[in-house]
Amino acid sequence: xxxxxxxxxxxxxxxxxxxxxxxxxxxxxxLHGVVGxxxxxxxxxxxxVGPLWDGNEVWLxxxxxxxxxxxxxxxxxxxxxxxxxxxxxxxxLIARGVSFEFRGRRDGAxxxxxxxxAMTGGSLLAPLLIxxxxxxxxxxxxxxxxxxxxxxxxxxLNPYSLFTGVTFVLLCALHGATFLALKTTGGVRLRAxxxxxxxxxxxxxxxLGFAVWTAVLADKGLPAWLPEVVxxxxxxxxxxxxxxxxxxxxxxxxTVTIAMVVLSIFAGLYPRVMVSTAGSATDxxxxxxxxxxxxxxxxxVVAAVLLPVVLAYQGWTxxxxxxxxxxxxxxxxxxxxxx
Amino acid sequence: xxxxxxxRLQFAGTSxxxxxxxxxxxxxxxVTALLQTSxxxxxxxxxxxxxxxxxxxxxxxxxxxxxxGLVQEFQFGMxxxxxxxxxGDVFGAxxxxxxxxxxxxxxxxxxxxxxxxxxLPRRVHLATIWAVAxxxxxxxxxxxxxNSWMQRPVGYQLTAAGGKATLTDIWAVLTNIVFLWAYLxxxxxxxxxGGVVVLAVSAWQLRRRSDPAMFERSARxxxxxLIPATMLVLFFGGRLGINxxxxxxxxxxxxxxxxxxxxxxxxxxxQIGGGNNDPTPTKIIEIPHLLSVLATGTxxxxxxxxxxxxxxxxxxxxxxxxxxxxxIQYWSMRVxxxxxxxxxxxxxxxxxxxxxxxxxxxxxxxxLAVWAAVLPFLMNTAGWMLTxxxxxxxxxxxxxxxxxxxxxxxxxxxxxxxxxxxALLYVALAAVDxxxxxxxxxxxxxxxxxxxxxxxxxxxTY
Numbered sequence: 142x143x144x145x146x147x148x149x150x151x152x153x154x155x156x157x158x159x160x161x162x163x164x165x166x167x168x169x170x171x172l173h174g175v176v177g178x179x180x181x182x183x184x185x186x187x188x189x190v191g192p193l194w195d196g197n198e199v200w201l202x203x204x205x206x207x208x209x210x211x212x213x214x215x216x217x218x219x220x221x222x223x224x225x226x227x228x229x230x231x232x233x234l235i236a237r238g239v240s241f242e243f244r245g246r247r248d249g250a251x252x253x254x255x256x257x258x259a260m261t262g263g264s265l266l267a268p269l270l271i272x273x274x275x276x277x278x279x280x281x282x283x284x285x286x287x288x289x290x291x292x293x294x295x296x297x298l299n300p301y302s303l304f305t306g307v308t309f310v311l312l313c314a315l316h317g318a319t320f321l322a323l324k325t326t327g328g329v330r331l332r333a334x335x336x337x338x339x340x341x342x343x344x345x346x347x348x349l350g351f352a353v354w355t356a357v358l359a360d361k362g363l364p365a366w367l368p369e370v371v372x373x374x375x376x377x378x379x380x381x382x383x384x385x386x387x388x389x390x391x392x393x394x395x396t397v398t399i400a401m402v403v404l405s406i407f408a409g410l411y412p413r414v415m416v417s418t419a420g421s422a423t424d425x426x427x428x429x430x431x432x433x434x435x436x437x438x439x440x441x442v443v444a445a446v447l448l449p450v451v452l453a454y455q456g457w458t459x460x461x462x463x464x465x466x467x468x469x470x471x472x473x474x475x476x477x478x479x480x
Numbered sequence: 481x482x483x484x485x486x487x488r489l490q491f492a493g494t495s496x497x498x499x500x501x502x503x504x505x506x507x508x509x510x511v512t513a514l515l516q517t518s519x520x521x522x523x524x525x526x527x528x529x530x531x532x533x534x535x536x537x538x539x540x541x542x543x544x545x546x547x548x549g550l551v552q553e554f555q556f557g558m559x560x561x562x563x564x565x566x567x568g569d570v571f572g573a574x575x576x577x578x579x580x581x582x583x584x585x586x587x588x589x590x591x592x593x594x595x596x597x598x599x600l601p602r603r604v605h606l607a608t609i610w611a612v613a614x615x616x617x618x619x620x621x622x623x624x625x626x627n628s629w630m631q632r633p634v635g636y637q638l639t640a641a642g643g644k645a646t647l648t649d650i651w652a653v654l655t656n657i658v659f660l661w662a663y664l665x666x667x668x669x670x671x672x673x674g675g676v677v678v679l680a681v682s683a684w685q686l687r688r689r690s691d692p693a694m695f696e697r698s699a700r701x702x703x704x705x706l707i708p709a710t711m712l713v714l715f716f717g718g719r720l721g722i723n724x725x726x727x728x729x730x731x732x733x734x735x736x737x738x739x740x741x742x743x744x745x746x747x748x749x750x751q752i753g754g755g756n757n758d759p760t761p762t763k764i765i766e767i768p769h770l771l772s773v774l775a776t777g778t779x780x781x782x783x784x785x786x787x788x789x790x791x792x793x794x795x796x797x798x799x800x801x802x803x804x805x806x807x808i809q810y811w812s813m814r815v816x817x818x819x820x821x822x823x824x825x826x827x828x829x830x831x832x833x834x835x836x837x838x839x840x841x842x843x844x845x846x847x848l849a850v851w852a853a854v855l856p857f858l859m860n861t862a863g864w865m866l867t868x869x870x871x872x873x874x875x876x877x878x879x880x881x882x883x884x885x886x887x888x889x890x891x892x893x894x895x896x897x898x899x900x901x902x903a904l905l906y907v908a909l910a911a912v913d914x915x916x917x918x919x920x921x922x923x924x925x926x927x928x929x930x931x932x933x934x935x936x937x938x939x940x941t942y
Binding site for chain 1: 540542543544547550551554556565568572573577578581584585587588589591592599646650890897898901919
């Protein structure tokens with residue numbers, strides 16, 4: 142395996158890690174109002190991801206910075222070309238990021254309603270926009286000979302990319318619901334299971350549609366369809382498992398589904414990183430956007446040393462906070478923020 | 481306005497804003513870690529309450545710091561794609577290392593610290609806040625390494641076609657002398673920021689006579705941190721200045737508005753007029769030799785003037801204006817240095833009061849200390865304006881100009897949209913953050929007896 146291929150694989154791992162981990166945070170953010178059934182339940186739902194979400198979001202920072210370091214040409218074209226969707230993504234991530242910290246710091250129904258809305262809206266918009274962005278990599282956008290994006294906003298709003306965005310939203314919702322079923326107790330858990338059962342059929346249908354559409358777009362032979370096939374099977378398994386008291390298995394199934402959906406986009410792309418609608422001569426590929434071999438070697442050493450350490454302590458966090466959270470675990474009166 | 485001006489305005493605005501929070505959170509992370517260590521060692525209840533109190537201020541600001549940092553990372557690609565293509569091979573690596581080595585550490589361990597009060601053994605829990613502080617300090621290190629490369633590019637070569645800078649020596653980038661002094665300067669400035677904020681909050685509480693024993697303790701703690709930190713920030717800044725004279729002489733000449741080469745060179749305390757179109761301002765109080773000392777570290781050092789540098793650069797890089805905005809250079813340097821000195825004087829006054837055991841009742845000192853809270857933020861902003869404005873018109877000194885660095889595919893309309901969105905969003909965030917900070921900082925602490933029975937985790941979490 143060459144260095145550029147290796148770094149393409151690293152980026153696939155980073156994007157997959159981000160969407161698998163932050164995916165359930167997005168889902169919990171979207172659903173906390175639905176599954177809460179009251180302030181105590183909402184707080185229990187948020188509490189379940191409280192210690193984890195910030196570390197999960199770092200996967201996005203590292204994925205973007207990894208693109209910058211390993212494939213500067215890809216990073217430059219994608220981020221400047223997808224300008225307005227990424228602006229909106231930043232707004233969504235800012236809104237939901239601060240709402241985690243701000244919502245509990247003051248008493249008052251209006252205050253909490255405001256931040257609940259920011260959390261719900263931001264958590265819903267973020268996967269939608271990420272789906273649109275990743276979908277466009279494979280769908281293709283106008284790219285000039287100088288690797289610069291030559292299209293406009295309308296070029297980004299094509300049916301495949303929008304469908305990918307919707308699929309991501311449904312996936313994150315289901316993933317968040319199975320996470321809450323696994324990590325909470327009492328009323329929150331019951332409502333999470335109920336929501337999961339409602340969302341699951343829609344999600345399976347979306348994943349099936351996405352899988353077929355992606356396989357057609359990627360236009361590769363049979364072995365390359367493997368991620369799509371596994372994604373559909375895993376989504377179906379998740380739909381079957383929710384509500385059957387198999388919380389761990391259901392969450393595993395949604396995890397596999399998200400991972401395979403992300404993988405199918407990148408597998409469809411390789412060795413391209415951005416398809417050009419102006420013809421394959423202007424496609425961005427792993428080779429024509431990559432950094433020098435020296436930089437990639439430096440980054441390989443850094444990743445080989447640091448990534449296992451990161452995985453170890455992040456894994457340890459999940460172990461520390463393995464206990465389920467119930468409505469009774471959060472204080473009834475909101476005195477949060479008092480020193 | 482051109483797309484370049486708009487993109488610059490947006491980057492400058494969002495960076496300055498982001499950097500209000502960065503030094504504050506680095507400083508408060510160390511403050512919180514030191515307070516918790518003191519509690520761990522001596523077991524005094526006040527220390528635990530102070531840990532929680534300043535830890536909560538830390539958490540409120542980390543939230544804003546993290547989300548505005550994400551904007552910075554996206555912006556390189558969104559608005560500066562030509563720059564990203566040109567330098568990505570060199571500049572991307574420190575950013576990626578920052579994410580892997582620092583952001584994960586800071587974010588994951590902040591979650592552990594925040595929610596881990598009753599889940600982790602005390603010693604392990606103490607280690608988590610130190611990991612947060614270490615992560616915060618490390619992230620500044622890598623970002624400063626990247627920025628210092630823009631000030632003084634090292635360890636690279638240009639591709640044959642000249643279209644890209646490629647990394648040839650990562651150690652050269654990480655041992656860049658400009659990086660060394662700039663990083664230490666920023667780290668010390670962060671401690672000053674944290675120290676002043678702790679002092680200001682303590683002074684506020686002491687003026688209201690709420691819990692004087694506890695806040696006298698935190699005021700004392702702040703003074704102990706501030707005296708060495710302020711001295712170091714001035715010293716490191718001085719060393720940085722001397723290196724900038726070597727590698728970016730334009731930056732230093734513009735900070736004095738020194739048009740003609742001089743030896744020895746005097747430093748003007750103030751001036752009336754000045755700027756790029758007024759080479760003969762009225763200088764008020766000139767201190768002989770001081771510019772030589774500041775710029776070269778020697779009594780009679782030579783400082784090359786703007787006219788000579790401009791001629792030299794035109795010969796080297798072709799026609800163009802290579803002189804940065806002198807008004808910004810001249811005054812940002814003075815705001816930074818004068819306010820830094822003011823903070824030092826205030827801390828020395830505080831130290832004298834602590835020594836005489838009179839700090840809790842020192843009316844004038846406390847009144848001033850409350851207002852001193854704005855000083856570090858002005859200093860930090862001025863410092864960045866000095867260093868970034870002084871590099872103009874370059875984005876990477878001597879290699880790429882700002883005007884050649886913007887995204888060709890992004891229109892002025894798009895930047896106007898994003899600029900407006902960020903402006904609205906950031907003003908709203910600032911208002912909420914300030915509201916919560918003030919509200920929290922003024923809040924009466926729960927009485928010690930009742931406070932210790934409760935699980936601390938409840939206070940922190942959502």
